[in-house]
Amino acid sequence: MTDDRADGPSPNPDARDLVPVVHSSGPRLPAAVEGPLDVALGAVVTVARPVVAVTGVVGRALGPLARVGWGILARPPLVPDAWTPASVAGRLADTGRQMRFAAGEDATVASNQALDVVVPAVLDPLLDRIDLTGLVLARVDLERLVTAVLDTMDLTGVVLDRVDLKRIVETAIESVDLTEIVRTQVDVASLAEEVIEEVNLPEIIRESSTGVAAEVVDTARISAVAGDELVNRWIDRILQRRQGRRTDAPGRAQSEDAMDAADAAHREADPRG
């Protein structure tokens, strides 16, 4: 594809084609060069393999002898140590190492400066030609990435630290009509009915009203009984009775049975009482 674009200008210079990042196949050589080159490489490999094998065998056989000979040459007898080839080579190596370090530092500085110039010049046009967003969407598992990021973050803590929640809530409340929302979204009638049913309001009203009425009736009855006793006393006094009245009636009143049942229930509930 790069070859296609190099063959001629694009019909629309403003619309630059984006290059793929990964090539599907390696660069290809011209056919006139490719054939002879393959023949030459085959010949080199054919010759080199036996040579390397023979060299290895000879090297392993002559290795100890070569090490003894190199030791004699490096430090020959009867020669002052300072003038032996080993000492001379050592001094030369020290000088060379110092030079290499100095040059390395210079090279590092020089390379950094060069990168400062080269990288923007290369990277900007490169990024312009790459659909980086599409590439990320196609190649990156964003869900996994986001999940991993969220797992490492205390999102609640971040929101509490960084977000003015009070301001947000106040703004939200000011911008909405809560009353209208409740009227439109909440079934107020059903809610009220449910609450009334829960507290059993009719039963409470009925009990309270019947309680008041019953109290009035009880008072009237007791007052009438007091009137009975008063009249009885006057009549008995007029008739000069010395003994009281015998008002015991046969049988039992239904109210007495109810009272006995209540007393029995009390005793059962509280045996000490």
Added chain:
Amino acid sequence: MAEIPIKHINPIPPKARAFQGLRAGVVTRTIAGALDYALIVGLTFGSYATVAIFKFLLDPRDYQLPQWRFGVFLILGFGYFVVYLTVAFATSGRTLGGRVLGLRVVGRKGSRVSWGTALLRAVFCVAVPVGLFWCAVSRENRSVQDVVLRTSVIHDWPVPPAPVHISDAERRSDL
């Protein structure tokens, strides 16, 4: 202390517990009788009003109030009163006035009176209402009717039915 069910709370006020089952005096019985009497008077005049309304509906042009003699009112009231008292004595033993004042008519053994006794007592009460006041003189608080028929009128306050327990969700759901 363990919870005491509402239905077992003593239904009778402490002041009234002492005289439950005893024969009632003249004041209580007179008030109860007055209430019954008022009921029968209302029923009698209600009958007259009902007849008058029907007569108007049948012949509105030549409408005139029905001309009832006083004797008609007496006979009608007597009949109503006898039927009313008979049914009340023979069933629950309580007339309306007796229910309000907490009274009950019982027989010689404390049981409910028979229909015959109830009818006799009803006729006797309506025919000789003054016999009631003998209970003020009687050492046993008996009226003339009670003495003759060997009945008694006792204090027996009606016990209200067991109230609904408010916290009982199952029973509340049935309401």
